Amino acid sequence: MLEIEVKARIDSIPAVEARILELGGEFRKEVIEVDVYYNHPNRDFAETDEAIRLRRVEDMVFLTYKGPKIDRHTKTREEFNLKVDSWDNSTSILRALGFTEVMPVKKRRRYLRLEEFEIMLDYLEGLGSFIEVEMKGDYKPDALFDFLRELGVEGSETRSYLELVLEKQGKLK
Amino acid sequence: MLEIEVKARIDSIPAVEARILELGGEFRKEVIEVDVYYNHPNRDFAETDEAIRLRRVEDMVFLTYKGPKIDRHTKTREEFNLKVDSWDNSTSILRALGFTEVMPVKKRRRYLRLEEFEIMLDYLEGLGSFIEVEMKGDYKPDALFDFLRELGVEGSETRSYLELVLEKQGKLK
Numbered sequence: 120m121l122e123i124e125v126k127a128r129i130d131s132i133p134a135v136e137a138r139i140l141e142l143g144g145e146f147r148k149e150v151i152e153v154d155v156y157y158n159h160p161n162r163d164f165a166e167t168d169e170a171i172r173l174r175r176v177e178d179m180v181f182l183t184y185k186g187p188k189i190d191r192h193t194k195t196r197e198e199f200n201l202k203v204d205s206w207d208n209s210t211s212i213l214r215a216l217g218f219t220e221v222m223p224v225k226k227r228r229r230y231l232r233l234e235e236f237e238i239m240l241d242y243l244e245g246l247g248s249f250i251e252v253e254m255k256g257d258y259k260p261d262a263l264f265d266f267l268r269e270l271g272v273e274g275s276e277t278r279s280y281l282e283l284v285l286e287k288q289g290k291l292k
Numbered sequence: 293m294l295e296i297e298v299k300a301r302i303d304s305i306p307a308v309e310a311r312i313l314e315l316g317g318e319f320r321k322e323v324i325e326v327d328v329y330y331n332h333p334n335r336d337f338a339e340t341d342e343a344i345r346l347r348r349v350e351d352m353v354f355l356t357y358k359g360p361k362i363d364r365h366t367k368t369r370e371e372f373n374l375k376v377d378s379w380d381n382s383t384s385i386l387r388a389l390g391f392t393e394v395m396p397v398k399k400r401r402r403y404l405r406l407e408e409f410e411i412m413l414d415y416l417e418g419l420g421s422f423i424e425v426e427m428k429g430d431y432k433p434d435a436l437f438d439f440l441r442e443l444g445v446e447g448s449e450t451r452s453y454l455e456l457v458l459e460k461q462g463k464l465k
Binding site: 159160161162169171182184186197199200201202203204205208209211212215216217 | 332333334335342344355357359370372373374375376377378381382384385388389390
């Protein structure tokens with residue numbers, strides 16, 4: 120399954136959210152997501168542009184593989200997602216196989232929906248506010264950028280939160 | 293969690309099962325289990341004596357890591373077990389990470405229980421019949437061997453089904 124997604128930095132989550140609701144969107148839920156990224160035992164994921172991520176959302180845990188980005192303007196990637204029944208056992212298996220923890224990334228995420236768009240408004244302490252918009256299925260990046268413009272959002276951030284956190288800490292060149 | 297387990301070859305599943313029921317054991321269920329073992333992208337699990345296994349039992353899927361055996365007489369290992377929600381996505385993640393499929397192993401498994409013993413009576417086509425007895429918790433291999441003797445079962449098979457299948461096919465030296 121391809122995940123077609125754009126991300127952009129925003130100044131104010133309430134302002135963007137108000138605009139989405141005006142356009143007929145609906146608020147769905149707010150969650151705290153904790154992600155731990157891992158590096159591969161013999162591939163440098165920072166170079167191959169892949170990722171393995173363990174995510175906790177309330178009492179649910181997901182293990183996700185993300186392949187390299189397939190274009191330069193969006194964050195579209197091949198993605199395989201697995202719901203698992205234990206954070207601790209997932210961690211133990213990854214460690215036993217030689218995967219190493221890179222860094223935890225914690226965010227507050229508000230989910231909204233408007234027509235075919237899944238919208239996420241994210242706040243990360245020390246990093247600021249972001250919007251992510253996702254479409255499943257057909258590959259139509261233009262529709263995503265048109266939608267962002269309608270919201271008054273400019274630009275596109277193709278770096279992952281992990282990369283942004285590492286850059287801010289001076290750990291990524 | 294340590295898994296303390298012995299395995300032995302038996303001539304007849306019905307005869308051993310009758311003896312277990314005589315001793316007060318109870319039959320719990322019969323299932324078909326399909327296991328696919330994987331090798332690590334840069335470690336030879338046949339040498340390190342580890343295993344990663346994807347198991348399907350009816351509509352459930354489990355991803356399991358097994359560490360090296362920690363004694364020579366039983367099959368005791370460190371084991372981490374994860375219930376996952378998709379066989380296909382598990383396969384895709386393992387392949388994307390560079391794990392390679394070794395071989396599927398299919399068996400008919402009858403579960404019985406007697407006091408602290410979890411008993412499995414396995415039939416594998418082309419390989420024959422086996423009993424596995426497991427205890428969770430305290431490390432008491434003697435209790436396991438005493439119990440096997442009570443059932444009239446001799447000997448211990450420390451090789452995995454995967455190893456036995458590969459040996460039979462002449463793929464393991």
